[in-house]
Amino acid sequence: MRDMIKMVVVLTVLSAASGGLLAALKDGTKDAIENQVLQNEKAPALHAIFLNVSNDPVEDRFKVMDGDVERTVFIGKYDGEPKAVAFDSSGSGYGGDIGVIVGVNIEKDELIGVAVTTHKETPGLGARAKTDKTFIAQFKGNAIPDEYAVKADGGNVDVLSGATITSRGVAQAVTRAGRIYERIKPEILENLKK
Amino acid sequence: MAKSISQEFVKGLWDEIPPFRLVLGLCPALAVTTTMKNGVGMGLATTFVLVCSNLLVSLMRNIIPSKVRIACFIIIIATFVIVTELVMQAYAYTLFQNLGIFIPLIVVNCVVLGRSEAFASKNSVLPSLADGMGIGLGFTIALGLLGAVRELIGNGTITVINEIQVFGPSFEPFEFMVAPPGAFVALGLMLCIMNIIGKK
Numbered sequence: 149m150r151d152m153i154k155m156v157v158v159l160t161v162l163s164a165a166s167g168g169l170l171a172a173l174k175d176g177t178k179d180a181i182e183n184q185v186l187q188n189e190k191a192p193a194l195h196a197i198f199l200n201v202s203n204d205p206v207e208d209r210f211k212v213m214d215g216d217v218e219r220t221v222f223i224g225k226y227d228g229e230p231k232a233v234a235f236d237s238s239g240s241g242y243g244g245d246i247g248v249i250v251g252v253n254i255e256k257d258e259l260i261g262v263a264v265t266t267h268k269e270t271p272g273l274g275a276r277a278k279t280d281k282t283f284i285a286q287f288k289g290n291a292i293p294d295e296y297a298v299k300a301d302g303g304n305v306d307v308l309s310g311a312t313i314t315s316r317g318v319a320q321a322v323t324r325a326g327r328i329y330e331r332i333k334p335e336i337l338e339n340l341k342k
Numbered sequence: 343m344a345k346s347i348s349q350e351f352v353k354g355l356w357d358e359i360p361p362f363r364l365v366l367g368l369c370p371a372l373a374v375t376t377t378m379k380n381g382v383g384m385g386l387a388t389t390f391v392l393v394c395s396n397l398l399v400s401l402m403r404n405i406i407p408s409k410v411r412i413a414c415f416i417i418i419i420a421t422f423v424i425v426t427e428l429v430m431q432a433y434a435y436t437l438f439q440n441l442g443i444f445i446p447l448i449v450v451n452c453v454v455l456g457r458s459e460a461f462a463s464k465n466s467v468l469p470s471l472a473d474g475m476g477i478g479l480g481f482t483i484a485l486g487l488l489g490a491v492r493e494l495i496g497n498g499t500i501t502v503i504n505e506i507q508v509f510g511p512s513f514e515p516f517e518f519m520v521a522p523p524g525a526f527v528a529l530g531l532m533l534c535i536m537n538i539i540g541k542k
Contacts, residue, residue, distance in 0.1 A: 159414065
């Protein structure tokens, strides 16, 4: 019996101490990690979406509340005027969630570009969604919000050959982005006025 | 058990160098050694976990009930692995991306658990620290070496901090060596060389 109690006590204390330490560390490194993700993953994608912007979209960002989810919105300024925004969306791919950044022209409510950021798709097949220019270019210039679906599902998106599920995931992410945009647009406009 | 502290340290570098002599910890040794930098990075991450967990296990060796010792070791190891992961993510993001899933997998690296069970739980703090550092350094050297060989043949480069072209532009890389089967071949050849040298 004493053995039993000792086991329980030691394990509990050890787990609690470890949990506490990790929570503190996670909190301490949160900003640094967020910064690294922005620099290493978001920055190249934003660069691909916002061509010829006059500002640094990573610097000019703000957070808006979408229901109870916090979303980061990046601003693209052309000749000093904020004309476009970009934000994250995601869809389910073959190997997990596909993270997508979607850029929207706020004057015309039009997609200006889509770029895949984080994914766990198969190298050489689904992973091409990140690099294949023609696949990504399909979304450009379309009105938002709109429904996107791959051709196999009766939609209008050409799939990457051998990667239907990935393509479906990206289409889903863009569709979701449209809905997100509808919800957060008032907040975006308010923020841009400031 | 009459070994001195320096002997405990040195044994990890040759007599018990993990992937070559103990043939332990092969999963990361084979998977991440596509470049020298990745190998060394993985080795250093493992060393950190190994030293910290050896220290803590050794300190707590009289408190931990023997029936739940493995669970306790895993909690200690997992804690330090997550510490490594967070710190690496915050300050060495590209390395973190390259090593990917293999950082969390240090938790189940049998070198780390093996040293806790076989050494740190039976020895006092100083020898345990020396053992952790020795084995960790040995692991780092082994992974660095494996990475260097594979990268040199498979890609014609050596990555210390930046990529250095060794063979020049006319070199036709033998890509097989950076692919997974190449890891087995490289490891096999290393073991072979170790055995030839070590043969009495």
